[in-house]
Amino acid sequence: MKKSLTVYLCLLTVLTISCNQTTEGPEIQADKIIFNGPIYTMDVKNPAVEAVAIKADTFLYVGSRDGVDAFLGDSTRIIDLNGQAMVPGLTEGHAHIMGVGYNLLNVDLREAKSYQEVVDMVAERAANTPEGTWITGRGWHQDKWTEKPEMTNGFPTHDLLSEAVPNHPVWLKHASGHAALGNAKAMEVAGISNQTSQPDGGEIFMSVSGEPTGIFNETAQGLVTKSIPDATKESDEQALKLALEQCFKYGITGFHQAGSGPDHINLYKEFAQRGDLKLRLYVMLNGRDEALLNEYFSNGIEEDLYDNQLTVRSVKLYADGALGSRGAWLLEEYTDAPGVHGHNVMPMDEIEAITANAYKAGFQVCVHAIGDRANREVLDIYERTFKLYPESASKEPRFRIEHAQHFHPDDIPRFAEMGVIPSMQAIHMSSDRPWAIDRLGQQRIEWGAYMWQTLLQSGARIVNGTDAPVEPITPLASFYASVSRKTLQGNPEGGYEPAEKMTREQALKSYTLDAAYAAFREDRKGSIETGKWADLTILDKNIMTIPEDQILETNVSMTIIGGEIVYEAE
Missing domain, CATH: 3.10.310.70 (Diaminopimelate Epimerase; Chain A, domain 1)
Structure with a gap:
C-alpha cells in the first residue's frame, strides 16, 4: 500500500481543475486519503462509500471518490486500497490483555x-x-x-x-x-x-x-x-507490549478488558500517558477487589483518558465456571455427569450487593455466566436492581452478561426487554460445539445454546470477541464462526444449528458498532462517519462477499487508530 505517484498526480490534477485552475491549497487539508476499494461504514444511512479523508484523529470526509479531492494537499498521504476491503476498526469485545x-x-x-x-x-x-x-x-x-x-x-x-x-x-x-x-x-x-x-x-x-x-x-x-511467585513489573510490561502488538497485527483497534486489578490499571495508565497504549482499552474492574471497587465507586468513572486511549467504567463478576470443566451452573444435571450441576463460584448475594452499588454509582456491570441457571440468576438480579433503584446514576446501565452461552428458552427474550447485552464469543461455539452436546444433550443444545440469531431477532445487541487467551485473538476466526456455525476445520457441512447463524452484516456489527455501544461510545467509534474517531481495519480480502471458506485465509493489511497507522503488513 505504498503511495502511488501516478495516483497522487491524477488526484492533484482533478483538484486543480475543480479549483478553477488556482494554485491555492484546500481550505482543510487531509492527513490521509483512502480510496479504491470497498469501504463498509456500518452507517445505515450510508453503508458503503468510495473514499474517506482523515484529519488528525477523526474522519474529515466520508463519501464519493470525487468529493474527497477537495481535501488533498501537498502533505496528504494517499492510501490506495487496490481493491482491498476496509471496515471500521474491529473491537475485541471480551478478552484478557495481560x-x-x-x-x-x-x-x-x-x-x-x-x-x-x-x-x-x-x-x-x-x-x-x-x-x-x-x-x-x-x-x-x-x-x-x-x-x-x-x-x-x-x-x-x-x-x-x-x-x-x-x-x-x-x-x-x-x-x-x-x-x-x-x-x-x-x-x-x-x-x-x-x-x-x-x-x-x-x-x-x-x-x-x-x-x-x-x-x-x-x-x-x-x-x-497462592504459592506461585507474583509477576514482576518488568514481565508485566513485556506481556502488555506483546499483547498490543498482537492486537494491531489482527486489526483490533478497541479492546474490552475483562477484569483488572489496580496494578494492571496503573500499568495501562503508564503506557497511555507516554503514548504507547494507542489501543482504545475499555476496562472492567476486578469485582473481587473490594478496596478497588470502593475507590472507584466513590470517585466515579474514568472516561477517554490520555487522548481517548483508556476508559474505566465497568465491573467484572463471576456467577459460574466453564462448560468444558463442568463448572457452568445448570438448572438440570449434566448429561454426561449425573448429579453434577456445576458451580456457583461467587455467592449470588455478593453479586447482587456489588451490582446495586455499581448501578447507583453509574458503573456498568458485566457478569460471567455460561450455564442456564447462572444466566437466569444474573438476569433476576439485574431485574430486581432496576426496580429497586429507579433514580440511579446509571440512566442507561447497559448491563452485560459475559459469554451467555446457554439459556433456558424462557430467559432469551429478557435480554432485549431489559436492555441487557449478551457478550458472546462466537469462536467458543466453533471450538466447543463438537463436545458441548455431550455436556448438555441434543435438546438443550438446540433450544438454548449459542442462540445468536434468536437473540438478534428479539432485539438484543450482541458483542463478539474471542476470550483470548482462551482462544487465539484473531477476530476473523470469530467472524467465520459467526456466519458459518462450523469448526475452523469447516465441519459440519451447513454448520451446527444453522438457523442461529449471523449474517455477515450482523457479524461485522457485533465487532464494530454494537461493541462500541456496549462501551458507551457508539457516538465516537464503531462506524465510519464524519466526525468520528478514525479507527480502521484494512483486509486483503472482502469478507463481506468472498466464499465462506476463504474468510479464514484473509489477512489484515493495515490497522489505523485515531488516524495513526499502528500496523502495516509487509
Missing part, C-alpha cells in the same frame, strides 16, 4: 494434540529453566486431543507430567482458565495432600484411592496459585 501477552511468554499449549505433547512442551521448557523455578502454561483442552490418555473424571492425572518434570513445580491452566493441572512438585510446594479440605465453589479432583489427581477446578485453583 493473558494474551503472558501466553506468549509462558508455555502456550493451545496447539497440543495430546497429553504427551503437553508433557513434551513442558519438559523442553524445564530443560532450560533452573530447578525449583515454577513453569506455567495455558491452553490445553482434553476434549480437543486426538489421542487421549487414561483419565479420571474426564481429565488427565498428574502422573505422566510429574514423571517427566519432577524437579520443577508446574502449573498448567486449562484453555478455559477455569481448571488447572499441577504436577507433584507443585502440590508439594502448595501443601496439597489427601487431607486438604475442598473449597467452596470448586473442587480438588481425587482418584479412586483418595489421592489428588492434579486437577484443580474453579476456586480450588487458588490453593496452588
Whole structure:
C-alpha cells in the first residue's frame, strides 16, 4: 500500500481543475486519503462509500471518490486500497490483555494434540529453566486431543507430567482458565495432600484411592496459585507490549478488558500517558477487589483518558465456571455427569450487593455466566436492581452478561426487554460445539445454546470477541464462526444449528458498532462517519462477499487508530 505517484498526480490534477485552475491549497487539508476499494461504514444511512479523508484523529470526509479531492494537499498521504476491503476498526469485545501477552511468554499449549505433547512442551521448557523455578502454561483442552490418555473424571492425572518434570513445580491452566493441572512438585510446594479440605465453589479432583489427581477446578485453583511467585513489573510490561502488538497485527483497534486489578490499571495508565497504549482499552474492574471497587465507586468513572486511549467504567463478576470443566451452573444435571450441576463460584448475594452499588454509582456491570441457571440468576438480579433503584446514576446501565452461552428458552427474550447485552464469543461455539452436546444433550443444545440469531431477532445487541487467551485473538476466526456455525476445520457441512447463524452484516456489527455501544461510545467509534474517531481495519480480502471458506485465509493489511497507522503488513 505504498503511495502511488501516478495516483497522487491524477488526484492533484482533478483538484486543480475543480479549483478553477488556482494554485491555492484546500481550505482543510487531509492527513490521509483512502480510496479504491470497498469501504463498509456500518452507517445505515450510508453503508458503503468510495473514499474517506482523515484529519488528525477523526474522519474529515466520508463519501464519493470525487468529493474527497477537495481535501488533498501537498502533505496528504494517499492510501490506495487496490481493491482491498476496509471496515471500521474491529473491537475485541471480551478478552484478557495481560493473558494474551503472558501466553506468549509462558508455555502456550493451545496447539497440543495430546497429553504427551503437553508433557513434551513442558519438559523442553524445564530443560532450560533452573530447578525449583515454577513453569506455567495455558491452553490445553482434553476434549480437543486426538489421542487421549487414561483419565479420571474426564481429565488427565498428574502422573505422566510429574514423571517427566519432577524437579520443577508446574502449573498448567486449562484453555478455559477455569481448571488447572499441577504436577507433584507443585502440590508439594502448595501443601496439597489427601487431607486438604475442598473449597467452596470448586473442587480438588481425587482418584479412586483418595489421592489428588492434579486437577484443580474453579476456586480450588487458588490453593496452588497462592504459592506461585507474583509477576514482576518488568514481565508485566513485556506481556502488555506483546499483547498490543498482537492486537494491531489482527486489526483490533478497541479492546474490552475483562477484569483488572489496580496494578494492571496503573500499568495501562503508564503506557497511555507516554503514548504507547494507542489501543482504545475499555476496562472492567476486578469485582473481587473490594478496596478497588470502593475507590472507584466513590470517585466515579474514568472516561477517554490520555487522548481517548483508556476508559474505566465497568465491573467484572463471576456467577459460574466453564462448560468444558463442568463448572457452568445448570438448572438440570449434566448429561454426561449425573448429579453434577456445576458451580456457583461467587455467592449470588455478593453479586447482587456489588451490582446495586455499581448501578447507583453509574458503573456498568458485566457478569460471567455460561450455564442456564447462572444466566437466569444474573438476569433476576439485574431485574430486581432496576426496580429497586429507579433514580440511579446509571440512566442507561447497559448491563452485560459475559459469554451467555446457554439459556433456558424462557430467559432469551429478557435480554432485549431489559436492555441487557449478551457478550458472546462466537469462536467458543466453533471450538466447543463438537463436545458441548455431550455436556448438555441434543435438546438443550438446540433450544438454548449459542442462540445468536434468536437473540438478534428479539432485539438484543450482541458483542463478539474471542476470550483470548482462551482462544487465539484473531477476530476473523470469530467472524467465520459467526456466519458459518462450523469448526475452523469447516465441519459440519451447513454448520451446527444453522438457523442461529449471523449474517455477515450482523457479524461485522457485533465487532464494530454494537461493541462500541456496549462501551458507551457508539457516538465516537464503531462506524465510519464524519466526525468520528478514525479507527480502521484494512483486509486483503472482502469478507463481506468472498466464499465462506476463504474468510479464514484473509489477512489484515493495515490497522489505523485515531488516524495513526499502528500496523502495516509487509
